Every structure is written in C-alpha cells, then in structure tokens.
Amino acid sequence: MEQPSNIPGKTYVATLVTVPPNAATPPHIHNGAAVYAQVIKGRVLSQMIHQHTVTNLDGTIEQQEHDSGVGIYESGEMWYEAPGCRHVRAENASDTEEASFYANFVIDTEKLEGVDKKDLASVLTILDKDPRSPHYYAAESV
Template sequence: MAPESDMPTVVKVDDVWQIEGKPRERFEIRAMYHPPNLPGKTIVVGYINIPPNGGTPSHRHGGAAVIAIPVSGYSLNQMNGQEPKIYGPGDFLYEAPGCHHQRSDNPGEENAIFFAVLVVDDEVINGGKDLGQLVVLDKEVETGERKPSKCVGKYENPCCE
C-alpha cells in the first residue's frame, strides 16, 4: 500500500468530497439489468467523465465486481497497493469484489471518458433503489458519514479487511 504521506489530501468543497485542487468526476447510471442467470445480482452500466487534472478520492464499490472500459483520454489508476497504471482506449481494468481503488486520476489534457460495468448484490443496492453503495469514499467512512462498503468474504481477495 502507498505510504500515507503519498496519499492525496481529500477535502470537502460545497458538500462534496474531492482531492484537494482537483475537480471530481461525473458519474451517471446509463442502464441496470437483472439477468435471470445471475439471481440476486444487478448489472449496472455507468458512464464516467473525469475532466483534465480531475480525480476521484479513494473508494470501494459495495462488493461489486467492476470492469471499466476507457473510450477516450487516459486515467491513472491504483488498486490494492499495487503500482499505479495508466489506462486508455483499447484497455480495460478489473476490480474484484472488495477492491480498494486508491487512485483514479486524469493526468491528461482531455477528458478521460469510460464505461464501467458493475455486478453487485441486489441486497447491497436495495434492488436498485439505493445506488449509494456503488461508490463509497474512504473519507466518508473515516468521518462516519457512511458505512463501509460490503466486503464479500467468499471471494479470496486480500483487500477485504
């Protein structure tokens, strides 16, 4: 894991947690599916747009499995204390259930746009009525504003605490 001194400062601006000096991403739900071959699961398709020099504070995704597919621009991502990696069009990244997404920054001069496909337990998002657990910021948990994301223990995942 990155030393704490290397972690960016997260501050609240206009009631929104963000990395100090960086604008936040825009996240939109584009579709939700309840496939009959995945009982108890919901597939959520999200659209993410990170402006230049923007980023998302460290977070988890409610025990969801996530595949992110860049469409344009580039993003620097770090998960589970591994080395940061830049992803762009033609790449994809996978976050296992319980993954700790420590960095998600746009180091470029154009918007980083990608789609994310999340497979999450229905109970975590209350059957699609409460999508708040899809992105739970570490800072929200630290300050007591939100409960930690669900960590799915049945998966062998070293990031589950």
C-alpha cells in the same frame, strides 16, 4: 440496471464516467461489487489495493495485501476491480483532455433494494472517510 438470469441475486449496472482534465476521485471501494472498466476516451490512471485471506502450508491463516501498482489505461483498454478492493488512485492522466470510461458493476441485488436512481452512485462508490490513504502518498508519481 439488469438482473441477469444466469447470475441469481446479482444486478448488473453500467455507468459512463467522465473525468475533467487533472481531476481525480478520493480513494474508495465499490460496496462488494466486481467492476470492469473500459476507457473510451483519453487516459485514466488507476491503482488498487486488494486484500485477501491466505491459508499457508502450515495451516495458519493470514491477511495479505496486494498493490496493483499504478497503471495508465488508454482508449480501448480495460481494468478489473475485485469485490472488496480499494481504489486508491483514480485520475485523469491528462492536464488538457477529458477522459471517459464505462464502469460495469456486478453487485448483490439486495444492496440496491429501495435505492432511488439518483442515489445509485453513493451506493456503488463509497468514499474513504479519510480522503487520502497512506497508499496514495506512497504511490509513485506518473
């Protein structure tokens, strides 16, 4: 964990994630963090739902949802998760090979105050209460 001087109030956290064959995480969010992930081994299937506020030409404001669609990322490829988006699918895309990727978080420093390193994962990744979102079932199988 580092607190870069050029982004006051933010902390940078780098993690290595290893995913066994056929394994997946339940849908989750990253506690307001921006996340850049880069695959270093294997293939990772990823799908995110972004929600954002839009001001229409007539001045009305509405919430819109954008589905990133299913993507499969291979060694050397990256994806970005905007603050507040839901990661509805995160899976190893192989039945036989392990996958690994770096997940790099930029998060508000105050969210990490008093957090023991052993509890860091539960602060950075908050699992949905319902382990399967409707988007999970609606997503195309790859």
